Each structure stands twice: as C-alpha cells, then as structure tokens.
Amino acid sequence: MPEQPPRPPLVALVVGPQGAYAVGPGVDEAWAPGDVPRRFAELAEGAAPRWVVWSAASTLHGVIGAGLDVARTWDLAEAHRLLHGGWWATPGHVVAGCRGLDEAAVPAPRSARLRGFDGDLFDVAAGEDAALFVAGGHLRADALAWASEPSRLRELAQLALECQQVQQQALERLGGRHSGRLERTVWSESAAAVLCLELERDGLPVDRAAAEDLIAASVGPRPRNEADAACIRAERDAAVLRHAPGRERTDLRNPAQVRDLLLSVGVDVPNTRAWVLEPYRHTHPLVDALLRWRKDERIATTYGYRWLDDHVGPDDRLRGSWTPCDGGAGRMTAQNGLHNLPAPLRPAICAAPGHVFVRADLGQIEPRVLAVVSADRAFAEATRADDLYAPVAAKLGAERARAKVAVLAAMYGQRSGAAGEALKDLERAYPVAMGLLDRAYADGVARRPVRTWGGRLIRLGSAAPASVDAEAPQPPAGGDFSGTGAEGARGRYARNAIIQGSAAELFKAWAATVRHYVRPLGGQIVLCLHDELLVHVPEQHASAAAAAVEQSLTTAARTWAGTDEVRFVADTSVIRRWSEAKP
DNA sequence: CGACCTACGTA
DNA sequence: CGTACGTAGGTCGT
Numbered sequence: 001m002p003e004q005p006p007r008p009p010l011v012a013l014v015v016g017p018q019g020a021y022a023v024g025p026g027v028d029e030a031w032a033p034g035d036v037p038r039r040f041a042e043l044a045e046g047a048a049p050r051w052v053v054w055s056a057a058s059t060l061h062g063v064i065g066a067g068l069d070v071a072r073t074w075d076l077a078e079a080h081r082l083l084h085g086g087w088w089a090t091p092g093h094v095v096a097g098c099r100g101l102d103e104a105a106v107p108a109p110r111s112a113r114l115r116g117f118d119g120d121l122f123d124v125a126a127g128e129d130a131a132l133f134v135a136g137g138h139l140r141a142d143a144l145a146w147a148s149e150p151s152r153l154r155e156l157a158q159l160a161l162e163c164q165q166v167q168q169q170a171l172e173r174l175g176g177r178h179s180g181r182l183e184r185t186v187w188s189e190s191a192a193a194v195l196c197l198e199l200e201r202d203g204l205p206v207d208r209a210a211a212e213d214l215i216a217a218s219v220g221p222r223p224r225n226e227a228d229a230a231c232i233r234a235e236r237d238a239a240v241l242r243h244a245p246g247r248e249r250t251d252l253r254n255p256a257q258v259r260d261l262l263l264s265v266g267v268d269v270p271n272t273r274a275w276v277l278e279p280y281r282h283t284h285p286l287v288d289a290l291l292r293w294r295k296d297e298r299i300a301t302t303y304g305y306r307w308l309d310d311h312v313g314p315d316d317r318l319r320g321s322w323t324p325c326d327g328g329a330g331r332m333t334a335q336n337g338l339h340n341l342p343a344p345l346r347p348a349i350c351a352a353p354g355h356v357f358v359r360a361d362l363g364q365i366e367p368r369v370l371a372v373v374s375a376d377r378a379f380a381e382a383t384r385a386d387d388l389y390a391p392v393a394a395k396l397g398a399e400r401a402r403a404k405v406a407v408l409a410a411m412y413g414q415r416s417g418a419a420g421e422a423l424k425d426l427e428r429a430y431p432v433a434m435g436l437l438d439r440a441y442a443d444g445v446a447r448r449p450v451r452t453w454g455g456r457l458i459r460l461g462s463a464a465p466a467s468v469d470a471e472a473p474q475p476p477a478g479g480d481f482s483g484t485g486a487e488g489a490r491g492r493y494a495r496n497a498i499i500q501g502s503a504a505e506l507f508k509a510w511a512a513t514v515r516h517y518v519r520p521l522g523g524q525i526v527l528c529l530h531d532e533l534l535v536h537v538p539e540q541h542a543s544a545a546a547a548a549v550e551q552s553l554t555t556a557a558r559t560w561a562g563t564d565e566v567r568f569v570a571d572t573s574v575i576r577r578w579s580e581a582k583p
Numbered sequence: 584c585g586a587c588c589t590a591c592g593t594a
Numbered sequence: 595c596g597t598a599c600g601t602a603g604g605t606c607g608t
Contacts, residue, residue: 298602593600
C-alpha cells in the first residue's frame with residue numbers, strides 16, 4: 001500500500017460581525033474583525049488546514065474579498081445537502097441532520113424580512129435567552145448573529161467541528177468501501193462553494209460598447225426619457241400589428257390576446273409558443289413579425305440597457321450571485337443572466353486588454369457519465385473514442401444519427417416512438433447501462449430516493465419539485481414504459497437526476513482542479529456553464545492555462561470515476577470573445 | 584402584494 | 595429529446 005499523504009488538520013472558523021474564532025488542533029484563538037484576513041493568511045500558511053465552515057458564503061466573504069486563496073474547506077452546508085438532499089442547509093438544518101431531528105421543525109427567523117427594512121434578519125435582542133439551543137434540541141434560528149462575543153463564537157466553532165465528525169461518520173456508514181468517493185464529493189462541492197464567492201467577486205468581463213451596440217441593433221438606441229421609451233416600444237409593436245388591420249389595440253404581451261389575433265388571420269393554435277408558431281411562419285406575415293418581435297422584446301425586457309446598467313459594474317464586469325448547487329440534482333446556478341445569456345449577445349463577452357479566455361467544454365458528458373455510474377464495461381469501451389456515438393453505431397449496425405437518438409432517448413425518456421427499434425438494439429448491446437436507467441426510472445415511479453455517483457441524495461417525496469410530486473391522475477396503460485402521467489414524470493426525473501447530478505459533480509471537481517492550477521498563472525474562472533468553463537488569463541500564459549485545463553480534466557475524471565476505463569474529453573480553445581467558440 | 588401562468592433564454 | 599434553472603410580464607385573488 002502506498003503511504004497516504006497526511007491529512008490536513010481540521011480547523012473550524014466562524015466569522016461574525018464582531019470578530020472571528022478559529023478552533024482546531026493547537027488552535028484556539030479569537031480574531032478581531034479587522035484582523036481576519038491577516039490571521040487567516042498566517043494560519044493558512046502555517047497549519048495549512050482544511051477549514052470547517054457552516055457555509056462558504058457566511059464565513060469566507062471577507063477572506064475571498066481580500067483576494068486570499070482558500071485551498072481546502074469542509075462546507076457543512078454542502079455536506080448536508082449531499083447527505084440529506086434538498087436545498088435548505090442553514091446551521092439549524094445541519095445540526096438537525098447531525099442529531100436526527102425533524103428538518104421541518106428547524107426554527108425559522110421570527111419575522112420575515114420586510115421590504116425596505118434594512119435591519120437585521122435575525123432576532124438578536126438584549127435580554128434574549130443566552131442558550132445556543134432551543135426546545136427540541138434545535139439550534140436557535142439566529143445562531144450566527146447571536147455569536148457576538150468570543151465565547152459564543154468559540155461555542156459555534158466547536159459545534160461545527162462536532163458536526164463535521166458526525167457528517168464524516170455518516171459518509172463512512174453510507175459509503176462503505178466507497179466512502180472515499182463520497183468524502184471527495186464533499187471536498188469538491190466545498191471547493192465549488194468557494195469558487196462561487198470568487199465568481200461573484202471577479203465577475204464576467206464585458207465589452208460594454210459592444211454590448212450597447214448589440215442591444216441597439218435589436219431594440220434601437222438608448223431611450224432619452226420615459227416618453228421616448230414608450231414611443232420606441234409602440235413602434236416595435238406597430239411593426240407586428242400593421243399585419244392585422246383593425247386589431248391594432250391588441251396587447252402583444254398578453255398570450256390570450258395574441259391567440260385571438262392569430263385566429264383572426266386564420267392561424268388556430270392551442271398556445272402561442274415559438275415552437276408551435278414556427279410551422280406557420282410563412283403562412284401569414286403576422287407570424288413571422290410576431291416571432292421576430294418576441295426576440296427583440298426579450299432583449300428589451302431582460303437583456304437590455306437596464307440589465308447592463310444594473311449588473312455590469314464600473315469595472316465592466318457582469319456580476320450575479322452564484323449557488324454551488326440547486327435543490328434538485330445539484331447543478332450550479334447563477335443569477336442576472338449569467339446562465340442564460342442569449343447567444344447573439346456573446347460577442348460582448350470579451351477578455352480584458354492583455355488577457356484572453358481559455359474556453360473548454362466537456363464533450364458528450366452525459367453518456368460518458370452513464371458509463372461510470374453504471375459500470376458497463378462495453379459502454380465504457382465506447383468512451384475511448386472522441387466521438388462516442390461512432391462505436392455505438394458500429395455495435396448496433398446503425399447510422400450514427402440513429403445511435404445518437406437511441407442513446408439520448410434511453411437517458412432522457414422518449415415519448416415519441418421514433419427511437420423505439422434502435423432502443424431495443426441498445427438494450428441488447430449495453431444491458432448493464434440500460435439496466436441502471438430502468439432501475440432509476442422504477443425508483444422514481446415508486447418514490448424511492450436515489451443517489452448520484454458522488455452520493456448526493458435525490459428525494460422524490462414531498463421535497464421534490466411540485467410537478468414531480470403530483471399524484472398520477474390515471475395509471476398508465478399496462479406495459480407503457482414511457483407513461484405520460486405523473487408517474488412517468490417522476491421516473492424521468494429520477495433517471496435524469498442521476499445522470500445530470502453526477503455530471504454536475506464531475507464538472508465541479510474539474511472546475512476546482514482548474515481553479516487551483518490556473519491561479520499561479522494569474523488565471524480566474526469567470527464562468528461555469530454546466531459543461532463549459534471560461535478562464536480569464538493574461539495572454540502570455542494562455543497556452544499554459546489551456547494545458548492546465550486539459551490536464552485537470554484527466555486528473556479530476558480519474559479521481560472522480562475511480563477508473564481510467566471511461567474517457568472524458570474537452571474541446572479547449574484560446575479566444576478573445578466568447579462568440580469565437582466554434583459550436 | 585404574492586401566487587400562478589405563459590413564454591423563452593441557457594445547459 | 596427529456597430534465598433543470600432564472601427572468602419578465604401578464605392575470606387573478608387577497
């Protein structure tokens with residue numbers, strides 16, 4: 001057995017408005033508020049610990065803001081989400097998870113924040129009960145704000161260490177001989193939470209002039225005042241409405257009125273969604289005008305001048321808040337359009353002078369993840385190819401396009417029968433992988449929770465999304481694999497969550513590794529987009545950063561998958577503008 | 584004013 | 595070829 005490298009010591013850190021406290025082996029110290037970054041840097045340099053935090057966001061905002069590197073953390077909130085599923089992970093939820101208490105009974109702050117009220121969200125008041133715990137053994141709702149003096153901060157830090165131990169033991173019980181994999185998931189999810197703070201701090205570089213030009217091309221010049229804005233808006237509407245004389249008063253923003261409008265020109269549709277209207281594009285000029293109007297209206301309302309003014313800072317960086325994992329399968333989420341920026345605006349995402357982007361996206365990540373999760377040797381063999389669908393097609397004796405449709409249908413759940421025959425061939429060729437998907441589907445139908453490869457619990461009970469929790473109105477016809485009712489929806493949800501969630505874990509492990517290796521090059525990850533990374537780096541280090549991105553994938557994938565048999569590939573390029581990416 | 588619906592952007 | 599998310603504007607009911 002190779003010698004295991006020594007584990008870093010676990011040091012709990014709690015940061016409050018009145019100061020901070022660190023507790024660990026040989027560490028027991030209170031820090032004054034202004035001293036936190038300096039003391040953090042000293043201890044990081046000396047003991048090089050894994051920092052135990054209630055959450056990265058609540059603890060490390062100031063440290064990240066000071067530009068310090070936070071190398072290793074154990075994020076109690078992220079570990080809780082992994083172990084117990086769902087999204088809620090306040091210190092109260094973490095404690096409830098560790099003590100086996102009812103999560104629904106976790107104390108909530110006494111009053112909701114009022115609009116316009118800029119006071120404290122929590123219940124800190126003179127003469128309040130001094131105890132950290134309330135009836136039932138729950139943590140008090142305002143624990144972090146309650147810790148206003150060193151002795152209380154210390155109490156919270158020690159509690160954090162205790163919770164870490166309980167979580168670690170839970171991972172070991174749960175994972176058995178695979179508990180190392182679960183532990184590594186906690187590490188990379190924790191790193192992703194730190195990365196989120198860096199993404200919020202650094203922002204995405206924007207060429208503001210280019211953005212203004214693109215917006216202007218779509219919705220006209222920046223309005224000078226309210227009246228001008230209304231005038232421009234009316235003009236945009238008129239370009240559609242002139243195709244329907246007599247109905248100029250139609251509100252294009254009201255779907256019911258739009259449906260009536262379409263009916264008046266002979267287009268009868270159940271709803272006015274773009275994909276429904278697309279076939280009618282050339283039957284009446286109104287339809288084409290309406291669909292163009294929708295595109296411009298999207299820019300005007302969501303990605304227009306107001307968006308630019310509100311979210312792009314004076315340093316020309318687009319900022320929004322980032323969450324390391326959503327409440328479902330565990331993907332990263334971002335606000336202010338960072339995750340759904342329309343492709344036409346991408347030319348405006350431009351590296352700062354003297355810098356370039358290294359852009360990389362994972363190729364065919366979901367079927368490759370399926371090969372890992374299912375441990376299907378035959379399917380793993382197909383991942384050796386750059387294009388996974390080529391060997392699958394060869395094995396099926398089918399066209400590549402047909403093989404691709406079959407694989408996607410198997411993973412996502414086909415409802416149209418087009419892929420039916422190829423799917424049967426797929427079941428014969430890769431019974432292990434297809435068996436995993438079938439079991440996940442059945443688990444979803446039966447409301448049994450499932451876990452991702454890295455161990456994240458996907459709940460299918462009351463905590464699952466409402467659309468997934470609905471009762472089936474009618475049992476589907478016997479033998480109908482792709483039921484259209486609520487049962488089918490749950491089955492598809494579970495099947496997709498395992499693949500999507502496991503892919504999210506690999507992505508975060510990759511991102512955490514990239515973050516570590518590009519930092520010495522002056523590189524920053526500035527965007528994470530589910531399977532795509534954008535790294536901002538001084539141009540003299542572009543090729544080194546690109547190599548680090550590639551190497552990081554090899555390392556992260558091998559560690560995450562626990563095998564070399566499944567290959568992951570990235571398309572990596574050095575660009576100045578995001579729009580230069582090839583797809 | 585919040586809940587819900589429709590619609591659409593991204594992966 | 596399904597799942598997920600964030601945003602905005604509409605309506606409806608309180």
